[in-house]
Amino acid sequence: MKNFLIFLAGFVSGIICLFLVSLAVAYGSNDDPQGIPGLTIFEQPADVIPSDSFEVLQVVSGGNALANAGEKFYGNEYLYNGMVVLFLANENTHYYDDQIISVPRGKSVRQIGTYQYETKLGYKTVPAVAIFDN
Numbered sequence: 001m002k003n004f005l006i007f008l009a010g011f012v013s014g015i016i017c018l019f020l021v022s023l024a025v026a027y028g029s030n031d032d033p034q035g036i037p038g039l040t041i042f043e044q045p046a047d048v049i050p051s052d053s054f055e056v057l058q059v060v061s062g063g064n065a066l067a068n069a070g071e072k073f074y075g076n077e078y079l080y081n082g083m084v085v086l087f088l089a090n091e092n093t094h095y096y097d098d099q100i101i102s103v104p105r106g107k108s109v110r111q112i113g114t115y116q117y118e119t120k121l122g123y124k125t126v127p128a129v130a131i132f133d134n
Contacts, residue, residue, distance in 0.1 A: 057097070
């Protein structure tokens with residue numbers, strides 16, 4: 001009976017120790033405030049992205065959108081083959097594939113962080129952006 005109690009105490013303490021270690025690892029790996037793997041947010045907004053139109057390529061985790069910056073090439077027509085950026089979704093914003101995101105007059109797109117994701121060819125890092133008043 002004594003051997004069984006020693007075994008049971010060791011088994012229970014092992015489970016508790018495993019739980020605490022996994023909790024510490026999970027807490028330590030969540031370094032982004034949004035809970036999005038690969039996202040790093042700056043303390044202050046950075047550079048302005050020189051485009052006023054973006055085309056959503058793909059909606060990724062959390063409803064966030066990878067989008068190509070547009071360049072005017074004829075009148076009001078855009079060619080969407082510029083820089084790839086990540087627009088962060090919120091409770092008022094919902095993105096979908098092939099959506100055109102137009103930046104209103106008096107506003108600009110600024111980099112607020114970086115987003116790293118895996119592609120077939122390796123990892124890619126793009127600017128995370130948001131729309132701000134000028």
